[in-house]
Amino acid sequence: MTWICVALAILGIALLLVVTRSHGLRGAPGWRLLAFTAFFAVPILFLVSSLQADLHHMKTVEFCGSCHVMERYVKSLSYNDDEPLSSVHVRNNFVPQKTACYSCHVSYAMFGGVKAKFNGIHHVIANLQGKGRGKIELYEPYKNGNCLHCHGSSQRFREVEDHKAEADFTTRVQAGTLSCVQSGCHDEGHYWDGKYDEPSDTTEVGK
Secondary structure, eight states: OHHHHHHHHHHHHHHHHHHHHOGGGGGSTTHHHHHHIIIIIHHHHHHHHHHHHHHHHTTSHHHHTTSGGGHHHHHGGGOOSSOOHHHHHHHTTSSOGGGHHHHHHSOOSTTHHHHHHHHHHHHHHHHHTTOOOSSOOOSSOOOHHHHHHHHTTOHHHHTOHHHHHSTTHHHHHHHTSSOTTSTTSSOOSOOOSOSSSSOSSOOOSOO
């Protein structure tokens, strides 16, 4: 995607130079189409492709970790422990390593991706304004649907002893009356409070 943006930028500059500096061109057939392309079509295509590239980059762990306040959360992706959930999922390739944050935190509703990217932009603005220091809070409680999107049809998930011990487990989890991230279940999404000073597994994530 980056090379497309660069190619469009070069093409746009070249066309602008041709249209603005070639005085004899205005009498030639098709010069209006060329001028339209130089002044409108190529810049719009460049803007759209650049925006798409930026939004794609916003899905990456690298982007999430670019803010100082997120460093602890990104580090927790490589803790060599049976918790937190983020580390378990990344180290076992349960989610794409380069887009692990996005994969787990995006809503899988129709416009979930759009909402997640707007939230990401909000994070950036808040960081630039010096807000959001300390522990990050979710905009809304973590939804079971994000877990069930991958685990809901998994036999391994359904046959966990603790899951089978819960009355009407599947029905309650699907309805949201039994949260996957409540205390005593999977409440350790990330370690952010310094439980480990350094990750046990120093493998870089998202590169």
